[in-house]
Amino acid sequence: MExxxxxxxxxxxxxxxxxxxxxxxxxxxxxxxxxxxxxxxxWVVLSERNGVIDPDAEVEGVDxxxxxxxxxxxxxxxxxxxxxxxxxxxxxxxxRVVVFADRPVRTALKDRGGLLSRVAAxxxxxxxxxxxxxxxxxxxxxxxxxxxIRREAADPAxxxxxxDLDELS
Numbered sequence: 001m002e003x004x005x006x007x008x009x010x011x012x013x014x015x016x017x018x019x020x021x022x023x024x025x026x027x028x029x030x031x032x033x034x035x036x037x038x039x040x041x042x043w044v045v046l047s048e049r050n051g052v053i054d055p056d057a058e059v060e061g062v063d064x065x066x067x068x069x070x071x072x073x074x075x076x077x078x079x080x081x082x083x084x085x086x087x088x089x090x091x092x093x094x095x096r097v098v099v100f101a102d103r104p105v106r107t108a109l110k111d112r113g114g115l116l117s118r119v120a121a122x123x124x125x126x127x128x129x130x131x132x133x134x135x136x137x138x139x140x141x142x143x144x145x146x147x148x149i150r151r152e153a154a155d156p157a158x159x160x161x162x163x164d165l166d167e168l169s
Contacts, residue, residue, distance in 0.1 A: 004094040004124070005036030005043030006052075006085065008101035012061040020045045021055040028136060031143040032100040038150045040098055044088070046105065051077065052084040067104050074104075075112040082113030089122040098127045102139075106131065 009024040017023075021033060024045065033055065036043035045053050048066045053059060069077065085097060097119050099106055106128055109115040119126050133139050 001095040002093060003040040003042075003096040003098060004085070004088060004092070005040035005098045005100060006046050007032045007036050007043055008066070008105050009045050009047045011065050012059075015061040017058055017060055019056045020047065020050075020053050020059045023059050023061055028140060028143075031140060031147065035143055035146055035150070036098065036100055038147070041094075042092070046081060046101060048077070051080050052088070066108075074108045078108040078111075078113030078115075080113075082109060082115050082118050085115070086118045086122040089119055089124045094124050096125050096127060098129060100130060101128075102130065102136070 007029065009020070010026060010029055012023045024047075033043065033045075043055065045055055045057075047053055047059065048069065050057075050059055066074070066077075088094065089097060099109070099115075101109070106115075116126050130139050130142070133142050
């Protein structure tokens with residue numbers, strides 16, 4: 001099963017140009033990106049300013065959060081992002097899209113962008129592992145736990161641990 005991960009960026013703590021993965025390198029983003037790297041075949045960054053971008057794409061630092069966008073901007077952003085994600089699903093024949101994003105972004109993608117129906121029409125299921133976990137602190141603890149499990153599983157001395165994505169949902 002081919003999986004595409006969507007990792008929400010958030011406000012960029014760094015000014016200037018650089019690779020997206022470095023510009024958005026907050027602790028929360030880095031944890032989501034690391035888990036996406038472990039459980040997805042490919043992952044992209046969801047940027048408030050740039051939409052869907054590859055982790056190594058050069059970007060200019062961003063200094064605001066998604067929730068600071070006006071409602072019309074959020075709707076336009078969500079529509080554009082879902083169109084790009086659906087296109088990538090069709091082009092690369094992904095079977096699953098895993099969304100590592102907080103509630104406002106997930107809601108905009110689903111309600112304004114039609115994420116679930118458009119990704120399904122493109123041929124993939126959608127999984128939202130951070131849904132229902134609570135606030136950022138609880139999500140970070142969950143990410144820490146998932147990363148620890150997968151790191152231990154990657155250790156040749158560790159017992160086999162089923163890293164099936166169904167556990168993420």
